[in-house]
Amino acid sequence: MKGFTEKVAPDVVKDAQQGQLLALKQLYQAYATAVLRLVSGILGSVEEGRDLTQEIFIKVFGKLPELRQIDAFPSWLKQLSVRMAVDQLRKRVSFVHEVLEDVIESEPDWTQATDRLCQLDDIERVMCNLSEVERALVWLHVVEGYTHEELAKVLECSEAAVRQRYRRAMVKLKSKLYRQVKDEQ
Incomplete structure (x- = not known):
């Protein structure tokens, strides 16, 4: 394919x-x-x-x-x-009126989380834990290769908003993957 x-x-x-x-x-x-x-x-x-x-x-x-x-x-x-x-x-979903959560204090290893996500066979199942906006951002960035700048243009919002939403989504996914690995042990 x-x-x-x-x-x-x-x-x-x-x-x-x-x-x-x-x-x-x-x-x-x-x-x-x-x-x-x-x-x-x-x-x-x-x-x-x-x-x-x-x-x-x-x-x-x-x-x-x-x-x-x-x-x-x-x-x-x-x-x-x-x-x-x-x-x-x-x-x-209204992108403009979506309520943003508090900024996440810690800075996780995004590259590692993204790499782990790309290796999953059941990526769709894991991503169902995200909101629609988060899922779209992660899918377009990780799977389709869009940059945050390109996503900001497509979504008609600031690059900072895209980065913030993406960061939150990755924290959720990282937490889900951590629980999944822990359960497998």
Whole structure:
């Protein structure tokens, strides 16, 4: 599974821009799994992810004629997927009015916690302990590789707010992972 690094022939994208069904099907088959994984991770629900994946491809196919750089299709699709998933989260959670907890005094080892999180086979199960906002931030940063600066732009908030929310989420995850390891011993 290559995800968004999957390359399709430029002719396929050009044919899809002209509405050719076979080309549209090829694009869907090449990228649907990557879109589903991305949006399901952000939303915390495979069912919601499936629904949103369909909406994303409907929107993509409608906007495809506007795409100027054929080779930018995968990154364009990924960016649109993230935005639509975040928009869906906004419908459920108000990013602006979310009450922030007190600043965490201690500074845990974020790199170690992130590495441990990436090694989990059941990352989705562990992340279900987070709020929707926290889960989206961790998923986009750890799994999808977005920087805090990029997340601030996508979420339309300050980078400091993103860092603070991410830090809190990692403290929760670290605590959960610690309990999990302790229980295994």
